[in-house]
Amino acid sequence: MKKHKHDFNKLKHVATKYYNETNCCTVIAVAVAANVGFGKAYHAMKREGRKDRRGACFSQYARALSKLGYTVEKRSLYMGKTLVAAKRLCPKKGTFLLDSGNHVTCIRDGEMVDWTADNNSRKRIRNIHEVIKS
Numbered sequence: 001m002k003k004h005k006h007d008f009n010k011l012k013h014v015a016t017k018y019y020n021e022t023n024c025c026t027v028i029a030v031a032v033a034a035n036v037g038f039g040k041a042y043h044a045m046k047r048e049g050r051k052d053r054r055g056a057c058f059s060q061y062a063r064a065l066s067k068l069g070y071t072v073e074k075r076s077l078y079m080g081k082t083l084v085a086a087k088r089l090c091p092k093k094g095t096f097l098l099d100s101g102n103h104v105t106c107i108r109d110g111e112m113v114d115w116t117a118d119n120n121s122r123k124r125i126r127n128i129h130e131v132i133k134s
Contacts, residue, residue, distance in 0.1 A: 006032045006113050014038040019052075025114070026056040029106040032113045033095050033131040034068040044068055055102060058127075065131060072097070072129045079128060083121040087112045099127040106131075 011028045015021040019042055027050070031041035044064040050056040062072045079086035079098070083105060086098055092110040100123040105114040116123065 006035075006108075008113050008115060008117065011038050011113075012115075015042075022053050023055050024053075026050070026061045026104045028114070029097055029104045030061050030064050030068070032106040032108055033097060034065055034070055035108075036068060040068075058099065058129075061097075061104070062129075066134075069134050071132050071134050073132065075128045075130050077128055077130075079125065081124060083112075083114075083116045083123045083125065086125060087117060095131040097129045097131060098125050099129070100125055 008028065011031060015024050015027070015038055019038070021027070021042070027038065027041050027045050030045060031038050034041065041064070044067055045056055045060060047067070048060040048063045050060050065072055075096070079089045083098065083100060086107065090096060090107045090110060095106065095108045098105045098107065103123060105112060105116055
């Protein structure tokens with residue numbers, strides 16, 4: 001399987017240029033968590049019912065990750081209360097999806113791949129899920 005080096009700006013560029021996508025944080029999070037390209041994550045999410053240019057619910061991205069060979073497990077791991085704290089406190093090993101209400105962020109091996117990584121977002125974390133290879 002091809003190993004992807006994910007960069008948020010490149011993923012966002014592919015989303016807008018080739019798929020005319022906006023509001024695709026869950027697709028980007030799935031791509032990073034499953035280590036696949038944007039297109040593969042986009043089609044996996046579409047098969048699970050995600051509408052174009054709309055957000056997705058937890059069950060949709062959990063099923064998409066499951067079909068890509070991963071399990072998603074809820075964790076009570078403390079990473080602070082906001083995304084800026086999570087970026088600083090997250091474990092250096094593992095893949096985590098952070099749900100902050102109307103946004104999903106992925107942290108893989110200590111690196112946050114999201115627009116919030118550069119702007120010190122104060123969005124509150126509601127749930128943390130670990131993504132594990134099945």
